[in-house]
Amino acid sequence: GAGVSQSPSNKVTEKGKDVELRCDPISGHTALYWYRQRLGQGLEFLIYFQGNSAPDKSGLPSDRFSAERTGESVSTLTIQRTQQEDSAVYLCASSFLGGGSSNEQFFGPGTRLTVL
Amino acid sequence: GESVGLHLPTLSVQEGDNSIINCAYSNSASDYFIWYKQESGKGPQFIIDIRSNMDKRQGQRVTVLLNKTVKHLSLQIAATQPGDSAVYFCAERRSNDYKLSFGAGTTVTVRA
Numbered sequence: 001g002a003g004v005s006q007s008p009s010n011k012v013t014e015k016g017k018d019v020e021l022r023c024d025p026i027s028g029h030t031a032l033y034w035y036r037q038r039l040g041q042g043l044e045f046l047i048y049f050q051g052n053s054a055p056d057k058s059g060l061p062s063d064r065f066s067a068e069r070t071g072e073s074v075s076t077l078t079i080q081r082t083q084q085e086d087s088a089v090y091l092c093a094s095s096f097l098g099g100g101s102s103n104e105q106f107f108g109p110g111t112r113l114t115v116l
Numbered sequence: 117g118e119s120v121g122l123h124l125p126t127l128s129v130q131e132g133d134n135s136i137i138n139c140a141y142s143n144s145a146s147d148y149f150i151w152y153k154q155e156s157g158k159g160p161q162f163i164i165d166i167r168s169n170m171d172k173r174q175g176q177r178v179t180v181l182l183n184k185t186v187k188h189l190s191l192q193i194a195a196t197q198p199g200d201s202a203v204y205f206c207a208e209r210r211s212n213d214y215k216l217s218f219g220a221g222t223t224v225t226v227r228a
Contacts, residue, residue, distance in 0.1 A: 091160070
């Protein structure tokens with residue numbers, strides 16, 4: 001089936017505005033992850049959803065960041081009152097199970113967020 | 117603290133030559149390691165993984181080597197091709213965990 005999709009692919013916003021980023025995981029994948037990738041850097045873990053368990057929000061950098069997931073499908077990452085330092089590529093990944101040594105994470109193409 | 121890093125930020129290699137990309141990790145509790153390839157404008161793509169009970173694993177044109185003694189991981193690409201130009205990341209986690217820790221990445225450029 002289709003891979004992980006994300007929308008929009010690019011988002012330009014003004015400082016102080018709210019943005020919502022969407023992720024559609026691979027059908028049947030119970031685990032979903034959000035990462036942030038700043039220019040020239042590796043991926044920073046933001047949040048993890050697994051089935052009906054409480055999400056792991058330990059990577060969210062501030063209370064301006066929040067995420068939701070509807071069942072085992074779509075997830076949205078919301079950034080309120082955006083700041084220039086929020087500019088980055090936001091990547092979503094999904095996997096069949098959350099743990100285990102072979103639960104490969106499949107990544108979407110990312111949303112490039114630019115805060116002016 | 118826990119971190120995964122790469123020795124070199126960039127690597128230029130002649131087409132047809134072999135490439136070696138290195139990675140050092142500091143979390144001795146990690147027992148599962150992955151190499152990802154990220155092409156421009158795309159998300160990371162799984163290349164190969166290795167568990168800590170192995171020293172070497174081979175895939176198609178790629179080999180991953182793990183030295184747990186010095187906490188070192190490497191990715192070897194045989195007969196590098198233009199399509200191998202990308203940023204390569206190593207990542208690590210514990211096998212019963214889900215959080216991946218990524219290094220900063222090595223940009224590989226293949227010269228024709």
